[in-house]
Amino acid sequence: MNFNFRNVLPKSADNDFKGYKIAFWGFVLFTILMTWRSIIHMLFEQYGFHEIGSFVAISGEPDPMPLIYKFFSLWGFAQLIFCLVCWLVIFRYKSLIPLMYLIWLFEWGFRTFGYPLIKDQIAVQELYTNGITPGVSYAPYATLLLIILFGLSILDRK
Numbered sequence: 001m002n003f004n005f006r007n008v009l010p011k012s013a014d015n016d017f018k019g020y021k022i023a024f025w026g027f028v029l030f031t032i033l034m035t036w037r038s039i040i041h042m043l044f045e046q047y048g049f050h051e052i053g054s055f056v057a058i059s060g061e062p063d064p065m066p067l068i069y070k071f072f073s074l075w076g077f078a079q080l081i082f083c084l085v086c087w088l089v090i091f092r093y094k095s096l097i098p099l100m101y102l103i104w105l106f107e108w109g110f111r112t113f114g115y116p117l118i119k120d121q122i123a124v125q126e127l128y129t130n131g132i133t134p135g136v137s138y139a140p141y142a143t144l145l146l147i148i149l150f151g152l153s154i155l156d157r158k
Contacts, residue, residue, distance in 0.1 A: 001155060002155070002156045003151065003154050003155055003156075004018070004154050004155070004156050005154060007019065007095070007098045007153070007154045008098045008099050008102060008154060009099060010095045010096070012095070013093045013095055013096050014093065014094075014095050015092060015093065015094050015095070016094065016095050017094035017095060017097055017153075018095070018156070018157070019097065019098065019152055019153035019154060019155060019157070020152040020153070020155060020157060022149075022152055023097065023101075023149050023150075023152035023153035024094065024097065024153075026145070026149040026152075027086070027090065027097050027100065027101065027149065027153070028090055030104070030145075030146070030149070031083060031086040031087060031090065034079065034082075034083050034086070034104075035080065035083040035086075035087070037076075037079065038076050038077075038079035038080035038083050039076070039080065040052065040076070041072060041073070041075055041076025041079060042073050042076030042077045042079075042080055043073070043076070045069040045070075045072045045073040045076065046069055048072065048076065049068070049069060049072050052133065052134060053072075053129075053133050054129045054130050054132065054133055055128055055129055055130075056128055056129065056130055058128065082103075085100075086100055097153050098150065098153040098154050101146060101149060101150035101153055102150060104146050105143065105146045105147065105150060108139055108142045108143045108146055109143050109146075111135060111136060111139035111142075111143070112139040112140045112142075112143040113143075115136060115139070
């Protein structure tokens with residue numbers, strides 16, 4: 001087994017993916033899931049915010065929720081922009097898949113390892129949530145999956 005870390009930043013961005021096919025198809029499936037997540041957060045912000053994100057409604061005069069929903073929607077849009085980059089990589093620049101895996105690993109790795117370190121500093125969150133989000137509870141599994149797929153994307157095929 002030989003991990004070729006040069007595949008993370010290839011000399012040319014082309015459609016030549018050097019990793020294992022399972023790493024490619026894993027990337028496609030992960031991008032589908034993340035695109036769906038982004039669309040939910042962007043277009044169905046109330047559902048994503050309350051039902052999935054487990055945030056409680058905040059009351060006040062004027063009602064703060066429409067503004068909060070718009071910020072939540074913008075977060076979904078930011079996620080969707082990165083997903084669009086991933087789709088571009090899938091269809092045109094497959095050699096960049098290891099780099100995209102690494103970027104996804106930064107996000108999900110922070111959810112797994114960084115969030116527990118800072119959660120006590122944001123204890124006020126307990127006032128506004130009524131449960132743990134899937135993004136926190138499934139983060140260790142997503143991180144492990146991404147580590148495996150990243151490894152397969154930079155592993156030289158014989």
